Each structure stands twice: as structure tokens, then as C-alpha cells.
Amino acid sequence: MATLFISDLHLDPARRDVTRLFGGFLDGEARDADALYILGDLFEAWVGDDDPSETGAFVADRLRALAGHGVPVYFQRGNRDFLLGRDYATRAGFTILPDPAVILLDGQPVLLGHGDLLCTDDTAYQQFRAQTRDPAWQAAFLSQPLEARLAFAAQARQASMARQGELQQAGTMETVTDVTPATVDDTFARYGVDTMIHGHTHRPAIHELTVGGRERRRIVLGDWYTQGSVLHAAGGRFDLRQLPLQRA
Numbered sequence: 218m219a220t221l222f223i224s225d226l227h228l229d230p231a232r233r234d235v236t237r238l239f240g241g242f243l244d245g246e247a248r249d250a251d252a253l254y255i256l257g258d259l260f261e262a263w264v265g266d267d268d269p270s271e272t273g274a275f276v277a278d279r280l281r282a283l284a285g286h287g288v289p290v291y292f293q294r295g296n297r298d299f300l301l302g303r304d305y306a307t308r309a310g311f312t313i314l315p316d317p318a319v320i321l322l323d324g325q326p327v328l329l330g331h332g333d334l335l336c337t338d339d340t341a342y343q344q345f346r347a348q349t350r351d352p353a354w355q356a357a358f359l360s361q362p363l364e365a366r367l368a369f370a371a372q373a374r375q376a377s378m379a380r381q382g383e384l385q386q387a388g389t390m391e392t393v394t395d396v397t398p399a400t401v402d403d404t405f406a407r408y409g410v411d412t413m414i415h416g417h418t419h420r421p422a423i424h425e426l427t428v429g430g431r432e433r434r435r436i437v438l439g440d441w442y443t444q445g446s447v448l449h450a451a452g453g454r455f456d457l458r459q460l461p462l463q464r465a
Contacts (some may be wrong), residue, residue, distance in 0.1 A: 219451035220322060221250045224331065224416025225440040227297065228272050229261035235441050236272055238462055242445065243279045250288050251451075256416045256438060257295025257316070257331030262374065264366035265359050266304040277309040284310035293318065295331040295417065296342075299349060300359065319408060323453050328410045332417030332437070335396040335404065341380070395420065401435060402428050412455075414438070414448065421446050421457055 228236050247253055259276070284290050290311035294301055306313050317330035337343060348354055358366065381394075395418050405413065405428045414436045421439030425432065436455055439446030445460025 219449040222254045222448040224256035224438040225258045227261040252289045255292045258297045260298045262370040263298035263301045266302045281310035326410045328413045330415045332415030337397045337400045
């Protein structure tokens with residue numbers, strides 16, 4: 218038995234192969250888990266719990282079935298699905314956790330987060346994040362018709378892709394979009410943990426660090442559209458695995 222951690226699936230109707238892989242994972246190895254934690258960006262975009270997308274309905278059915286099988290499911294919002302709310306959580310049978318959150322894993326405290334809060338060198342994104350997490354902004358956005366919200370999400374994706382192109386051209390993509398080391402150190406010190414698990418950067422790895430004179434571990438989950446990244450945690454050991462992604 219192991220506790221499983223995943224993030225950055227970016228599920229979308231255009232990526233049916235990833236949705237199939239996720240469905241197989243939920244119907245397969247996830248059923249033998251102690252718990253499943255989804256650390257953000259489950260969906261490519263989420264404009265409100267009233268979105269009747271087939272992908273959202275499929276995922277809710279599969280996650281509710283997993284929870285009904287006795288595997289608790291926990292979710293943290295990411296930068297793509299920060300508007301996912303209580304209605305959808307109820308449909309899917311999972312519990313929404315704050316970001317960051319500290320859990321006990323094999324009796325030891327572990328810090329979980331999506332990971333975007335660690336990327337403080339990306340000042341433009343942090344400004345956007347602060348704006349879109351404001352309750353007044355969210356209430357105003359969710360009051361708009363679904364079509365307008367979907368159009369906004371499409372424009373936001375295009376703007377994100379354009380900005381990534383600019384960063385690549387400037388040669389700053391690797392540093393700006395990755396975690397800021399000083400912020401990582403500060404986060405370890407603030408929460409007093411020795412293990413941190415997050416996604417967001419799409420750079421899967423297990424980093425062994427020394428922070429404040431203590432040995433620490435920062436585990437980064439990978440995405441699901443180039444691989445199926447799953448972290449298995451059991452008995453104090455961490456194993457970062459890849460599921461084979463079969464293109465249609």
C-alpha cells in the first residue's frame with residue numbers, strides 16, 4: 218500500500234489520450250492506494266463548476282468511484298483550475314486542501330503545494346495570481362455567462378503560450394519559470410518540514426538539499442501530457458514513476 222501523488226494532468230478534450238490514461242490509472246493502481254493527492258492543474262482550464270464538459274463529468278465519475286472504493290482523494294487548486302469549487306468537489310467525492318498544506322505521511326510532516334508560490338522570480342505571473350485569487354475578482358468572473366468565461370480562458374492560454382515564447386527567445390525560460398531557491402529555503406524554514414512535494418514546473422525530480430543545517434527533500438511531480446508522473450510514498454521511501462502514454 219502506498220500514498221500516491223500526481224499533478225499537472227492538464228486534462229482537456231483535445232488530449233483524450235491523457236484522459237484515457239488517467240481513467241485507467243484510477244481504475245487500476247489507484248484502487249490499491251492508501252490515498253490519492255492531486256496537487257493542482259487537474260484540468261487545462263476550469264471556468265466554473267457549471268461547465269458541462271464531458272471531460273469534467275468523466276473525471277468526476279471516476280474519482281467518485283475511487284472514493285467509493287475506500288480510497289480518500291484530496292485536491293489542491295493549481296494555476297489552471299483555481300476556480301474549481303465545492304460543487305464539483307462534492308460531485309467528484311474529493312476534499313479540497315489549502316495551498317500549501319501540511320499532512321502527516323508515515324508519521325512525518327510533509328508540505329504539499331501546487332508549486333507556483335515558489336516561483337517568485339516570475340513577477341508577472343505572481344501579479345496575475347494575486348489578482349485572480351481575490352474573492353471579488355472571482356465573484357465577478359463567475360457571474361459572467363459561460364461562453365464569456367470560456368473565451369477568457371482561451372485568450373489566457375494564448376497569452377501564456379506567447380509569453381513562454383518570449384522567455385525562450387530571451388533565454389530566461391529555465392530560470393523565470395522554475396522555483397526560486399531562496400523561496401524554497403524560506404518555505405522549508407517557515408513550515409519546519411524536511412520534505413516538500415509539489416508540481417507546476419513540469420521538471421520531475423527528487424532534490425536532496427541542506428537547508429538550515431538539516432537534510433531536506435524537495436520532490437517535483439511531472440506532467441501528464443509528456444508522461445504519466447506518479448509519486449509512490451510508502452514506509453518513508455519515495456519512488457517517482459512514469460506511466461506509458463500511448464498516443465491515439
